[in-house]
Amino acid sequence: MEISFIGAGNLAWHLAPALENAGHQINEVYSRRQQSARQLVGILYDAHLQPDLNFADSSSELFILAVPDDSIEAICTEMVLPENAILVHTSGSKPLSILQQFVEVYSDVPVRTGVFYALQTFSKGQPLLEFEQIPLCIEASDKATEEQLVQLGQQVSTIVYLVNSAERKVLHLAAIFACNFANHLLALAKDLTDAENLEFDLLKPLIAETFRKALSAAHPAEVQTGPARRGDQTIMVAHAEYLAAHQPQWLPIYRLLSESIERRYRE
Incomplete structure (x- = not known):
């Protein structure tokens, strides 16, 4: 399949090479930040920089919107696609119906729509991720497009779901808790150790074992530990006093999470 990318950020940095490695041709890369598009083109085989959003003469069959959610409509207002092209967004939270509405309003030619959502955290400039174990969530405006997107997904991943x-x-919300919030808590732990000139590395074996147990258990709640799990008020009061004196902005987070853990195990 011949493919073009609109957007050259974190996801595109990993997905475009994965599609090329599966035998597909990346024709064009467009980004409002030309430097980002240039960098992505530089790691691809035969893609070229697309100067604007007029793809009318492109031979691509699939156009992947790898842009922030808030940019999708603005892109659609300017984009010109070949007739019967497939346009997909990669958002975890935006419904397919939104993209369909934008196409109906802004496109002068028939365009099929879909969703090609990779359930993973991506960072540009990091080593390329192996897509084989990254779940891909597919949705499409019609059965034929769905079949094409599923086939494409199965060529890069062994985990493809409709x-x-x-x-x-809901999956995206769960991912926020599992990924973004968990990472933020690790960042707070790093800040706490840094503030007292302690080595964050001392926590890394604990962090690794925590995630290993959580992923191995039938339910992460089965392997919960800590003072809130035990209902140890003495320790939690001491922790709260330390935070109130040294990091008061984090005290509400500590109390909220501790209360949530306590409620689960009181029930």
Whole structure:
């Protein structure tokens, strides 16, 4: 399949090479930040920089919107696609219906729509991720497009699911808790150790074992530990006093999470 990318950020940096490695041709890369597009083109085989959003003469069959959610409509207002092209977004939270509406309003030619959502955290400039074990969530405006996107997904990943917009929204929310919030808590732990000139590395074996147990258990709640799990008020009061004196902005987070853990194990 011949493919073009609109957006050259974190996801595109990993997905475009994965598609090329599966035998597909990346024709064009467009980004409002030309330097980002130039960098992505530089790691691809035969792609070229697309100067604007007029793809009318492109031979690509699939156009991948790898842009922030808030940019999708603005892109659609300017984009010109070949007739019967497939346009997909890669958002975890935006419904397919939104993209369909934009196409109906802004496109002068028939365009099929879909979702190609990779359930993973991506960072540009990091070593390329192996897509084989990255779940891909597929949705499409019609059965034929769905089949094409599923086939494409199966060529880069062994984990491909049909997921509708409502289901994908819940998955995305769960991912926020599992990924973004968990990482933020690790960042707070690093700040705490740094503030006292302690080595964050001392926590790394604990962090690794925590995630190993959580991923191995039937339910992460089965392997919960700590003072809130035990209901140890003495320790939690001491922790709260330290935070109140040294990092008061984090005290509400500590209390909220501790109360949530306590409620789960009181029930």
